[in-house]
Amino acid sequence: ILNVEQSPQSLHVQEGDSTNFTCSFPSSNFYALHWYRWETAKSPEALFVMTLNGDEKKKGRISATLNTKEGYSYLYIKGSQPEDSATYLCAFGTALIFGKGTTLSVSS
Amino acid sequence: SQTIHQWPATLVQPVGSPLSLECTVEGTSNPNLYWYRQAAGRGLQLLFYSVGIGQISSEVPQNLSASRPQDRQFILSSKKLLLSDSGFYLCAWSAGAAYNSPLHFGNGTRLTVT
Numbered sequence: 001i002l003n004v005e006q007s008p009q010s011l012h013v014q015e016g017d018s019t020n021f022t023c024s025f026p027s028s029n030f031y032a033l034h035w036y037r038w039e040t041a042k043s044p045e046a047l048f049v050m051t052l053n054g055d056e057k058k059k060g061r062i063s064a065t066l067n068t069k070e071g072y073s074y075l076y077i078k079g080s081q082p083e084d085s086a087t088y089l090c091a092f093g094t095a096l097i098f099g100k101g102t103t104l105s106v107s108s
Numbered sequence: 109s110q111t112i113h114q115w116p117a118t119l120v121q122p123v124g125s126p127l128s129l130e131c132t133v134e135g136t137s138n139p140n141l142y143w144y145r146q147a148a149g150r151g152l153q154l155l156f157y158s159v160g161i162g163q164i165s166s167e168v169p170q171n172l173s174a175s176r177p178q179d180r181q182f183i184l185s186s187k188k189l190l191l192s193d194s195g196f197y198l199c200a201w202s203a204g205a206a207y208n209s210p211l212h213f214g215n216g217t218r219l220t221v222t
Binding site for chain 2: 004031032034036042043044045046049051089091093094095096097098099100101
């Protein structure tokens with residue numbers, strides 16, 4: 001059974017802080033790694049789809065890196081804002097197995 | 109542009125009653141379609157996916173079934189609900205294979221089985 005682990009489970013930062021969290025996945029038979037943002041009362045929104053070892057993707061203040069050989073991906077948020085408060089999910093594999101997410105809370 | 113509709117938004121059903129959740133996609137043809145569930149304290153779990161009309165793959169054995177009667181319609185059903193079926197159900201679509209295409213989610217259905 002594929003296991004996707006995300007850490008930390010939750011995180012609280014101050015406005016302006018930069019932060020990062022981790023998604024760990026099996027390093028064998030890699031296809032793709034997805035990141036999603038899930039805000040309260042909304043549906044999950046795709047941030048990145050990463051397919052190649054060493055991939056780096058960026059969307060505004062959010063970026064992600066991928067290491068398929070060691071089985072991890074980092075999501076970075078630079079200068080966190082209150083509107084970044086959400087649960088960030090990663091998903092792995094052909095059937096997209098989701099982790100439980102990292103819930104980020106940003107205080108102003 | 110593409111849109112996905114999922115209904116109802118909330119549902120309270122007694123144990124043993126039937127279930128039907130519907131999802132439709134507009135603005136795209138031959139999408140891949142998915143049903144996910146988030147149970148309390150757990151991550152999103154893939155229940156079913158479909159790559160075409162009448163083609164359904166089940167990821168987890170359970171009390172639920174799915175059907176795709178039309179290209180852009182995906183239905184989640186149960187003949188008799190269990191308490192363990194409670195959760196948040198999300199429908200999603202992708203333009204291609206899920207492993208290299210982003211998923212686009214509906215707004216979800218909160219199901220409470222009493």
